[in-house]
Amino acid sequence: MDIKPILSALRRHKAGTVLIALQIALTLAIVCNALFIIQQRLAHLSEPTGVDEANTFVITNEWVGSPSSQRADAMMREDLRVLRELPGVADATSSNSFPLRGGGWDDGIKLTPDQVKDTSGAAVYFGDDHFLNTLDIPLIAGRNFRPEEITAMDVRDRLAPPVAIVTKPLADKLFPNGDAVGKTVYFVGNPTTIIGEVELLQSQSVERWASAFAWRSIIVPKRLAVSLGVFYIVRAQPGQLDAVMRAAPEALFKSNPRRIINDDDGVQSYATIRAKAYEGDRGMALLMGVICLVLLAITAAGIVGLTSFWVGQRRKQIGVRRALGATQKDILRYFMTENFLISCGGVLFGALLAIAINLWMVTRFEMHRLSLAYLLAGVLILLLLGQGAVLAPALRASRVPPVEATRSV
Amino acid sequence: MFGYYLDLALRSLRRNKILTALMVLAIALGIGASMTTLTVLHVLSGDPLPGTSDSLFYPQVDPRDMDGYEEGKRPADQVTWTDGLNLLHAKRADRQALMTGGAVPVQPAQSNIDPFFSDARYTSSDFFPMFKVPFMYGRPWTEGEDNSRARVVVISRKLNEKLFGGKDSTGQTLRMKDTAFQVIGVLDEWKPTPRFYDIYMQSYGSVEDVFVPLSTSRDVHFEHSGSTDCWGTGGGDDEHAETSPCTWLQFWVQIDGADKVKAYHDYLVHYSQEQKTLGRFQRPPNVALPGLMEWMDINKVVPGDVRLQAWLALGFLLVCLVNTVGLMLAKFLRRSGELGVRRALGASKREVFMQLLVESGVIGLAGGFCGLLLAFVGLWLVRKQPSDYAALAHMSVGMLTFTFLLAVGSTLLAGLLPAWRACQITPALQLKSQ
Numbered sequence: 101m102d103i104k105p106i107l108s109a110l111r112r113h114k115a116g117t118v119l120i121a122l123q124i125a126l127t128l129a130i131v132c133n134a135l136f137i138i139q140q141r142l143a144h145l146s147e148p149t150g151v152d153e154a155n156t157f158v159i160t161n162e163w164v165g166s167p168s169s170q171r172a173d174a175m176m177r178e179d180l181r182v183l184r185e186l187p188g189v190a191d192a193t194s195s196n197s198f199p200l201r202g203g204g205w206d207d208g209i210k211l212t213p214d215q216v217k218d219t220s221g222a223a224v225y226f227g228d229d230h231f232l233n234t235l236d237i238p239l240i241a242g243r244n245f246r247p248e249e250i251t252a253m254d255v256r257d258r259l260a261p262p263v264a265i266v267t268k269p270l271a272d273k274l275f276p277n278g279d280a281v282g283k284t285v286y287f288v289g290n291p292t293t294i295i296g297e298v299e300l301l302q303s304q305s306v307e308r309w310a311s312a313f314a315w316r317s318i319i320v321p322k323r324l325a326v327s328l329g330v331f332y333i334v335r336a337q338p339g340q341l342d343a344v345m346r347a348a349p350e351a352l353f354k355s356n357p358r359r360i361i362n363d364d365d366g367v368q369s370y371a372t373i374r375a376k377a378y379e380g381d382r383g384m385a386l387l388m389g390v391i392c393l394v395l396l397a398i399t400a401a402g403i404v405g406l407t408s409f410w411v412g413q414r415r416k417q418i419g420v421r422r423a424l425g426a427t428q429k430d431i432l433r434y435f436m437t438e439n440f441l442i443s444c445g446g447v448l449f450g451a452l453l454a455i456a457i458n459l460w461m462v463t464r465f466e467m468h469r470l471s472l473a474y475l476l477a478g479v480l481i482l483l484l485l486g487q488g489a490v491l492a493p494a495l496r497a498s499r500v501p502p503v504e505a506t507r508s509v
Numbered sequence: 510m511f512g513y514y515l516d517l518a519l520r521s522l523r524r525n526k527i528l529t530a531l532m533v534l535a536i537a538l539g540i541g542a543s544m545t546t547l548t549v550l551h552v553l554s555g556d557p558l559p560g561t562s563d564s565l566f567y568p569q570v571d572p573r574d575m576d577g578y579e580e581g582k583r584p585a586d587q588v589t590w591t592d593g594l595n596l597l598h599a600k601r602a603d604r605q606a607l608m609t610g611g612a613v614p615v616q617p618a619q620s621n622i623d624p625f626f627s628d629a630r631y632t633s634s635d636f637f638p639m640f641k642v643p644f645m646y647g648r649p650w651t652e653g654e655d656n657s658r659a660r661v662v663v664i665s666r667k668l669n670e671k672l673f674g675g676k677d678s679t680g681q682t683l684r685m686k687d688t689a690f691q692v693i694g695v696l697d698e699w700k701p702t703p704r705f706y707d708i709y710m711q712s713y714g715s716v717e718d719v720f721v722p723l724s725t726s727r728d729v730h731f732e733h734s735g736s737t738d739c740w741g742t743g744g745g746d747d748e749h750a751e752t753s754p755c756t757w758l759q760f761w762v763q764i765d766g767a768d769k770v771k772a773y774h775d776y777l778v779h780y781s782q783e784q785k786t787l788g789r790f791q792r793p794p795n796v797a798l799p800g801l802m803e804w805m806d807i808n809k810v811v812p813g814d815v816r817l818q819a820w821l822a823l824g825f826l827l828v829c830l831v832n833t834v835g836l837m838l839a840k841f842l843r844r845s846g847e848l849g850v851r852r853a854l855g856a857s858k859r860e861v862f863m864q865l866l867v868e869s870g871v872i873g874l875a876g877g878f879c880g881l882l883l884a885f886v887g888l889w890l891v892r893k894q895p896s897d898y899a900a901l902a903h904m905s906v907g908m909l910t911f912t913f914l915l916a917v918g919s920t921l922l923a924g925l926l927p928a929w930r931a932c933q934i935t936p937a938l939q940l941k942s943q
Contacts, residue, residue: 398538
């Protein structure tokens with residue numbers, strides 16, 4: 101196919117050509133970046149927590165009448181006994197927080213006491229000897245807490261755990277050689293010995309401010325014995341989640357009515373917790389998706405409109421070409437090639453624009469660098485879209501009869 | 510002449526309904542999307558106190574210990590009890606108020622209303638004149654009442670309606686946490702957006718229902734809530750909040766005049782030095798005095814996603830406009846013959862140009878109108894979202910006008926190039942080729 105006549109024809113339609121190319125370029129730039137954002141958000145919201153989410157739920161328990169620390173501790177231990185004995189419960193534990201809660205205690209960890217800057221931040225979880233089993237996070241090195249290591253902690257006490265269990269990402273950050281178990285770190289100003297390592301445990305927040313220490317969690321052998329209340333994390337036997345979620349608050353109230361468990365969010369399954377934690381990300385991904393689709397549709401409609409006009413304008417020339425021996429296929433190919441050339445110009449400019457927009461967003465919106473795959477995918481989508489959109493007008497052009505050449509002269 | 514052009518435009522638009530519909534739809538979608546996101550952005554990034562915010566500042570000092578100290582880091586976000594009171598009593602600014610948030614159990618006298626928790630703000634007397642808080646009944650409390658820990662309360666209009674049926678309730682008694690308070694004032698509708706004075710507690714929430722003197726709140730052990738940042742041995746519990754090394758209060762000042770701002774900044778440095786000499790502060794003096802709007806910026810109060818959405822929607826509008834330019838160009842050039850006849854019959858280039866602009870203006874008007882409807886649908890969808898700013902997403906008269914001007918203006922702009930191109934046609938050539 102000779103493209104020279106196509107180019108010289110396009111030169112006579114500069115404005116239209118430039119407009120289609122510009123529209124393709126802008127669409128490509130937006131769609132590439134939007135796809136990239138969608139992918140990032142979707143990847144973010146499907147990140148694992150390490151928890152056996154299908155069978156686990158959380159009870160937010162508040163005490164009534166501000167009990168003393170000792171009293172709160174005793175009531176909490178009694179509650180845990182009640183929960184663990186409940187039929188259908190695999191295990192239960194109490195903590196100051198839980199993964200995806202939306203916020204909580206995080207603190208810096210140092211390798212030496214006189215170090216100025218923290219080596220890493222970490223999400224702090226209080227846990228007893230049932231914590232790992234309840235969340236179903238197996239140890240990959242070291243040992244679990246012993247029951248005698250667990251102590252109660254009031255708000256005024258300084259957190260100074262002699263031992264702690266860390267997640268693998270935190271261990272790898274602190275000790276890149278992979279020998280974290282047995283080492284001493286400085287945590288809230290005190291030495292703490294790492295006795296165990298688990299594969300995975302997500303932080304309390306998955307918002308961007310917490311992304312620096314995502315999955316870097318430290319579990320300390322503590323029971324939070326404060327007058328306000330505490331979270332109970334409960335894992336049900338497979339298939340018994342709904343039944344246990346109903347039975348657990350009833351059993352707790354029967355054992356001790358001096359408590360508040362909110363009706364709406366006092367008992368939450370992990371599915372609910374996850375949906376809440378990633379609400380914003382899902383909304384953003386959905387919005388981006390809708391915008392992409394509408395943009396592509398509008399661009400396709402624009403191409404159809406402008407090409408239809410060109411076909412109408414050139415009916416006579418098409419007739420002449422047909423009369424001189426060009427087949428229907430030749431005419432079809434002419435318009436397809438013409439669109440391809442314009443699209444190529446558009447995507448070339450659009451690719452540069454996409455990269456420029458991405459670089460700007462990296463500085464303004466804490467975005468990552470656009471990967472080349474998304475650019476290529478966007479280019480491919482737009483080239484196919486152009487060819488698809490031009491097909492109908494091009495087919496109409498190919499059906500222009502040779503006799504058109506003789507009309508209206 | 511305009512009427513004639515309008516008639517021509519409508520005829521022409523009717524002739525090719527699909528193309529017209531496509532252009533109107535493209536503009537409507539672009540306008541609808543950008544107006545939805547811009548309205549949200551406009552509402553969220555607005556000035557909470559227009560006319561007053563320029564003279565409001567948020568003094569910051571750095572009372573933390575050396576743990577985690579890095580040079581050049583921002584000072585503490587809030588102040589400790591001791592620093593707050595020192596700065597408050599020093600009275601170096603024109604007005605100053607120290608405050609924190611909380612929730613109080615309200616025990617209504619009426620037996621038909623159950624006791625309930627109300628959001629409360631514990632603050633000092635300057636809060637009301639400094640933030641120009643409107644009063645419906647009564648008055649704010651005085652500095653004397655601050656000092657004497659008076660059992661007085663100012664309530665919101667909403668709470669006044671709930672408890673006292675909207676009548677002037679000053680002088681009445683309100684029981685909170687088993688303590689009797691005298692109602693001395695009722696606020697009028699007041700909704701600063703963002704709720705700038707305590708951005709760590711729902712920066713787009715509504716203002717509290719109960720206002721009591723900070724000194725009183727400590728006296729009767731009202732629980733405080735909100736961001737609490739502790740170091741060293743600080744536990745952050747309420748009982749020891751005055752002495753523990755925690756920042757949990759917001760301190761705002763009003764300073765009129767740029768030279769006074771400089772003087773206040775120097776005072777903060779001097780204060781930090783003095784505290785360091787006394788052994789209370791450990792870090793070298795590290796102070797800041799951001800203005801209200803600057804403080805909103807520093808804390809990125811407007812969510813990043815909202816700004817991203819606004820940019821995305823503007824990009825979307827741009828594509829829609831380019832699309833419309835292309836389609837209009839095609840449409841106008843297709844009518845070269847007709848325009849050639851008009852030109853040959855004596856219409857000047859200017860007149861043809863005007864005629865085509867009227868046509869694009871009609872499309873812009875229709876697109877703008879549909880876009881406006883889409884924007885209302887969009888805002889309704891935003892309000893269905895669970896975020897705390899969702900309820901604020903309402904169209905204002907200003908935004909409404911802006912939408913319409915944007916729609917018509919951008920379509921006219923989009924019509925310029927096609928209309929100009931169509932005018933360049935030489936009539937003779939067009940007539941000959943027919």
